[in-house]
Amino acid sequence: MTSLIGQTPDMRRRRAAETRFQWYGRGAIFASLAFLAFMLWSIISGGLGAFFTTDLMLEVDLGVQNIDPENPAAANYRAIWRDAMKEHFPEVTTRKELRALYGMLGADAEYELEAHVMADPAIAGRKVKLPFRASDEVDMLLKGNIDRASPEDGRPMTDQEIAWVDHFAAAGDIERRFAWSFFTNGDSREPELAGILAALAGSFLTMLVCFCVSFPVAILAAIYLEEFAPKNRLSDLIEVNINNLAAVPSIVFGLLGLYMFLNTFGLPRSSPLAGGLVLSLMTLPTIIIAARASLRAVPPSIREAALGLGATPVQATFHHVAPLALPGILTGTIVGMAQALGETAPLLMIGMVAFIVDVPDSILEPATALPVQIFLWADAPQRAFVEKTSAAIIVLLIFLIIMNLAAILLRRRFEKRF
Amino acid sequence: MAGTREPVIVARDVNVHYADKQALFKIALDIPEKEVTSLIGPSGCGKSTFLRCINRMNDLVDSARFEGQITIAGQNIYAPDVDVVALRREVGMVFQKPNPFPKSVYDNVAYGPKIHGLAQSKADLDGLVQWSLEKAGLWDEVRDRLNEPALGLSGGQQQRLCIARTIAVKPKVVLMDEPCSALDPVATARIEDLIDELRQNFSIVIVTHSMQQASRVSQLTAFFHLGKLVEAGRTKNIFTSPQDERTQNYITGRIG
Amino acid sequence: MIAAGTQTCASDKTDAINLADTKRNRTFETLVMVALASCSMVAILVTAGIVLSLLFEALRFFERVGIEKFLFGLKWSPQTALRADQVAAEGAFGVIPLVTGTLLISFIAMCVAVPLGLLSAVYLSEYAGKTFRDWIKPMLEILAGIPTVVYGFFAALVVAPMLRAGGEQAGLNISSESALAAGIVMGVMIIPLISSLGSDVINAVPQSLRDASLGLGATPAETIRKVILPAAAPGISGAILLGVSRAIGETMIVVMAAGLAANLTANPLEAVTTITAQIVALLTGDQEFDSAKTLSAFALGLLLFAVTLCLNVLALRIVRKYREEYD
């Protein structure tokens, strides 16, 4: 008699195959998620440091021979801090060594000092200990990103420089603080000064243009296609076009933008206007597809009710159907905008790769965007920029998470209304 | 014909096709003014189709094709110069499932008068809303919750709200497609009373599956079968002495 | 009383209705309709704009460099004059090394994305419980929501050095801009596309097929392999085509991780370059307009657009046809 509980060798083999197959599935999911976790972990662990910066405490002489208390702005602040450094390390004398010594502080040390004095003019006339931003190498060394054990000519700091840092450390003259400058500065060639403000502003302006163009056009197009379009060749063509546009590589949109917006219409190169327009063309299909789906989800009984009262089709649509579909449309829009926010390649094509220090004042001025800033920093040679890049990615991801959460919440809240 | 009032709606030679399938065959029917006419017949016989021809709701179905003539107060509603929007203002409709707008009670009733410019002032509009809700027998229940969402009302209340919404634009004719089929017996009884009252102001056409309902609320009854109008006449005649065997079978429950 | 009352006298004149003349403003409605229709035309305009701008510039390029030299040339090294008076060699514009590079990286990407994506899809739609699916699906979707510039950074700064170090251990010389690193990371990026389209396709297979197979005593795994996957094959191939199209058009990962060396090789450990990476390289930085170098970017763009368009149309058609079959 054959067993129903499957003890035959054949059954056992098949059962094993079944188990194996299930494990393949679990393995695939695990591998994908492990990759995700590894990527996020390496970016977050590598980028958190950039939110903190190192200060060196240095005693500077603000005596009257250096600063005129009546006119503190006229003082030679560069000379003051450099003298202070020299005094701190009297044994350093050669020019080459001195240059290295001055390099210990950030490139904007004199402005920092001036800011200290302006903020508290009472310190003028005395000797005071003030914090100065350390250079990116010092910062990297203290964060453990420069290996002391590696041979001297293979690392960005000499033994002597490391000894100076240790000297500061031994005196307790090293402080860590939150790097506000990362959020309040624009790009810079000096890693310790580089921040994302200009890129954030550029992204914001670009997104603004993108939203203002794509949102109305997409809604109106979706309403036409879903509510009014006759079923003919033209509607089919539009439909096919929208589906295809959604899958066209983003760089092709960049080429379109370069040729049409910059070379033909003469929009300013590198401007948020051009960037936003290009991105809006990419976002259109996403929003249209989402908007059509949510218009389709409005029950026909609502349309019938309005039309039965003698509302015109336009009234029925704009008074009743479109408002009901709005949450769904907004969800789709947020998702589309989130995609646009992370988009890089088309912006490269229209020249938003420029080196931008200042916050753009208008959508016509040269600007860059956060993902482009990431791309630029990723390519920079200094070790400190790796950290900055990761930090910029963290900021970008936080924005994306917020947007997607908003979309999810909106969807949850309005999901079952009818 | 004795005792019958003037017909407000006259349908002649009405044929309707859905794509290749014919749903109505040469329908000819008079619907009198300020009385209730009920359309009965087995499922799929074309009652809804005929009803929806009267306010041209069938225009919304792409595959539907209309032939023949329907006049309202002497005007052919399928004439080329007719504006369907104006027609639907004159011929209101109440649907099978209550379908209030997801807005407040007040906004539901006020919507029609607003788009047609029937009220000159806010006070006018308030008065019209109150009149409609009173006519629909709902005023006492909702007077304190006019600004609450209509979807919070019970099913029966929602259906009366839909009736109030329809009569707020003061149409000549009110069409009702199985208005009670989604309601319980108590709510149904209320609506039936209401229909009887509305008869004073409006001409009403109602589709129903309930023989009792037809005999209770209507003065005239038309029996449809397989897309044809088999028999029409005073309700009491139809139910007591039907001329056609199919009518006889249907009202005694042997077909349908 | 059928058709008894042919006389239709309107006794009550005050009740007369007028169906033809209405107060409503038809011009406004017409305007709205025109506005709506023109917005939907934008989709066609964009496509036309893409085709025209690519075609126009590409044709100017082909006037200078023959189309056959472009399509069949084996060497890609777009040179430009360093000084204005210099008689520069126009350079070589043979697209073959770029095509092979693109295909190599896409192939590696698909080797990662197809098995992982399909197995995930199968497990999620055939085995996983509801809670598991509700948690895992959105997590896989996260992979699709991460900007490609982030993948590019990760590929260039983490994966490539890791592969290189691993290769050294194994005695292999892996380029720091190897096709392998870019391909693997790109594959991970495409996993959610394959798995979500794959899930749709697998869910569309009628339950009756499943029941029939299980009823014959087949195990779930056998049912999946012998019944469901074959039934879903057309849809799955559509999903894969869309994935390939995505891989070919992906830009940032290759720009950051694959480099610009136009090597004609099939060795995944060497550096290759792709069509998209070259477009970026040609059009960023200082560029003189009208040079063969900048124009060639549009020719590359045209090639890219044509190929991905064909893939997309084909894939969408397959998927739609497949849906109809089972609806």
Ligand SMILES: Nc1ncnc2c1ncn2[C@@H]1O[C@H](COP(=O)(O)OP(=O)(O)OP(=O)(O)O)[C@@H](O)[C@H]1O
């Ligand atoms: N939109 C449509 N497309 C195609 N055929 C339709 C459509 N609406 C109705 N029909 C067909 O027309 C015929 C009449 O339908 P109708 O809805 O008028 O019947 P009914 O008498 O109202 O039935 P019920 O009592 O079930 O509501 C039916 O055979 C139906 O299948």
Ligand SMILES: [Mg+2]
């Ligand atoms: Mg019906």
